[in-house]
Amino acid sequence: MSETAGTGGPRGRGTPRQGKGQRSGGAAGGQGAGGQGAGRRNEQGRERNRGGERQFSQAAPSQRTRRADPARLVAFEVLRAVAAEDAYANLVLPTSIRRHRLDRRDAGFATELTYGALRGQGTYDAVLARCVDRPLDQLDPAILDALRIGVHQILAMRVPAHAALDQTVGLVRAVIGAGPSSLANAVLRKVTARDLDGWIAEITDGLTDGTAIAALTHSHPEWIVRALRQALVAHGRDVGEIDALLAADNAAPMVHLVALPGLATLDDALAEGAEPGRLAPDSAYYAGGDVSRLPGISTGTVRVQDSGSQLVARALAGVDLGERGGTEPERWLDLCAGPGGKSALLAAIGQDTGVHLTAVEPVPHRAQLVRQALRPLPEQSWTVQVADGRGVGKDQPESFDRVLVDAPCTGLGALRRRPESRWRRTPSDLVSLAPLQRELLASALDAVAPGGVVAYVTCSPHHAETDAVVDDCLRKRSGFERLDAGLALDAVSIGGALGAGHGPTAQLWPHVHGTDAMYLALIRKTT
Numbered sequence: 001m002s003e004t005a006g007t008g009g010p011r012g013r014g015t016p017r018q019g020k021g022q023r024s025g026g027a028a029g030g031q032g033a034g035g036q037g038a039g040r041r042n043e044q045g046r047e048r049n050r051g052g053e054r055q056f057s058q059a060a061p062s063q064r065t066r067r068a069d070p071a072r073l074v075a076f077e078v079l080r081a082v083a084a085e086d087a088y089a090n091l092v093l094p095t096s097i098r099r100h101r102l103d104r105r106d107a108g109f110a111t112e113l114t115y116g117a118l119r120g121q122g123t124y125d126a127v128l129a130r131c132v133d134r135p136l137d138q139l140d141p142a143i144l145d146a147l148r149i150g151v152h153q154i155l156a157m158r159v160p161a162h163a164a165l166d167q168t169v170g171l172v173r174a175v176i177g178a179g180p181s182s183l184a185n186a187v188l189r190k191v192t193a194r195d196l197d198g199w200i201a202e203i204t205d206g207l208t209d210g211t212a213i214a215a216l217t218h219s220h221p222e223w224i225v226r227a228l229r230q231a232l233v234a235h236g237r238d239v240g241e242i243d244a245l246l247a248a249d250n251a252a253p254m255v256h257l258v259a260l261p262g263l264a265t266l267d268d269a270l271a272e273g274a275e276p277g278r279l280a281p282d283s284a285y286y287a288g289g290d291v292s293r294l295p296g297i298s299t300g301t302v303r304v305q306d307s308g309s310q311l312v313a314r315a316l317a318g319v320d321l322g323e324r325g326g327t328e329p330e331r332w333l334d335l336c337a338g339p340g341g342k343s344a345l346l347a348a349i350g351q352d353t354g355v356h357l358t359a360v361e362p363v364p365h366r367a368q369l370v371r372q373a374l375r376p377l378p379e380q381s382w383t384v385q386v387a388d389g390r391g392v393g394k395d396q397p398e399s400f401d402r403v404l405v406d407a408p409c410t411g412l413g414a415l416r417r418r419p420e421s422r423w424r425r426t427p428s429d430l431v432s433l434a435p436l437q438r439e440l441l442a443s444a445l446d447a448v449a450p451g452g453v454v455a456y457v458t459c460s461p462h463h464a465e466t467d468a469v470v471d472d473c474l475r476k477r478s479g480f481e482r483l484d485a486g487l488a489l490d491a492v493s494i495g496g497a498l499g500a501g502h503g504p505t506a507q508l509w510p511h512v513h514g515t516d517a518m519y520l521a522l523i524r525k526t527t
């Protein structure tokens with residue numbers, strides 16, 4: 001859904017307000033204040049709620065909108081499910097959109113509102129804390145979610161302030177009650193007193209700690225700001241890029257497509273408005289809405305896959321194995337395969353040369369997704385094993401020419417795709433994932449044949465789950481060498497100059513490459 005959404009939300013100071021996919025703020029469930037066709041942009045396409053005198057309804061809250069606008073109701077339902085049921089927004093949102101039968105435009109609005117309110121929560125809560133007369137944790141959590149939805153509309157979407165206020169108050173009245181709607185009205189009126197830049201100046205006023213300022217400005221937990229800053233430095237980048245990196249996490253990601261080599265082309269997608277990918281071969285970027293209607297998507301020969309994921313899979317497939325490349329077809333292993341995106345691309349790349357891919361995934365329903373992903377490929381070219389990858393090295397030692405370990409990780413490099421995850425993740429996740437990541441890489445190092453290569457991949461740039469894992473595993477072993485992962489990525493990329501390497505490992509970045517922050521290490525078994 002995110003491809004229909006505009007972007008917005010907290011951002012760096014001076015970063016232009018972004019926003020596409022906005023729709024009229026006027027509600028399906030009622031008139032905007034004063035019956036002015038609330039929510040339309042003015043003739044110049046500018047939002048009406050920026051600057052100058054703000055217009056509000058003269059009617060008391062009790063006399064205003066009583067019905068919840070379905071798009072806002074969808075956003076509210078999703079935020080509630082995320083907070084109260086630990087749900088994933090990207091899974092709940094499409095169901096809620098279908099249940100409320102939103103048309104494409106309203107679905108885009110609901111998506112922007114949901115994801116924007118979730119991403120922006122850190123900044124918005126700091127704003128709300130200045131406008132509510134009690135600590136936020138003493139508010140009914142449902143009211144707090146509704147207020148976040150209101151704040152996002154007021155500060156980061158092109159919804160006129162009066163429409164945002166009226167419709168949010170209407171939502172609170174309809175789903176929570178009349179009393180809380182008065183509170184929402186009073187609080188959101190205060191929010192309209194400043195624009196986003198003004199509020200960021202206010203909530204960061206007097207702070208001297210750069211981490212705290214960046215965290216509030218870009219709506220990230222401080223520990224993530226610190227970790228990302230360290231990761232930039234560790235990969236030889238300028239620490240000053242942190243603002244751009246955090247801002248990239250708040251932008252709705254473009255949909256990336258890949259045509260499985262030998263099975264499809266992107267001609268139809270390009271004819272439908274997709275743009276050729278600038279980094280990965282056979283890839284495209286698509287901003288045209290519902291991707292499922294594109295030719296090839298339903299058969300699985302064209303897939304949605306971040307270009308960074310495409311590139312790391314291609315880098316593994318592209319490593320020259322030298323003398324190892326004999327006449328026997330190679331055997332490849334994807335040790336953490338679910339849901340199968342990289343398995344499908346690897347199997348498609350390998351089909352020309354008769355490669356057999358073994359895809360391992362311990363979670364049965366995810367293993368089923370891997371089978372679905374591999375279905376377009378000849379059946380004899382792949383096997384899916386429902387198994388714990390940690391046992392594969394002992395059970396099938398020195399058996400594979402190329403092994404991918406796309407390890408379970410915190411996903412700190414894909415925060416833009418998972419809007420709630422920055423608030424759920426904690427440093428303790430790093431601690432609990434660490435042994436699993438090491439055991440999986442150790443298993444892969446056992447499973448790779450002499451002369452073969454292991455790719456260790458995460459969608460996180462955090463040191464603890466990237467270099468630290470690789471360093472620890474290799475320290476305990478001899479007979480392995482690191483390959484230059486940056487060069488390997490360059491060799492398979494369009495243009496051949498990604499600039500992702502610094503030392504032997506490689507790191508892609510959302511603010512530089514427009515990809516998820518994928519990490520890649522390549523390790524060859526020499527003896």
Ligand SMILES: C[S@@+](CC[C@H](N)C(=O)[O-])C[C@H]1O[C@@H](n2cnc3c(N)ncnc32)[C@H](O)[C@@H]1O
Pocket residue numbers: 309335336337338339340341342343360361362363366387388389390406407408409440
């Ligand atoms: C980052 S995802 C892999 C994404 C996948 N490579 C793709 O491109 O679609 C990590 C996967 O590892 C799986 N996993 C978790 N524990 C595992 C284990 N002990 N052995 C193998 N896989 C495991 C998770 O269920 C999850 O599907």
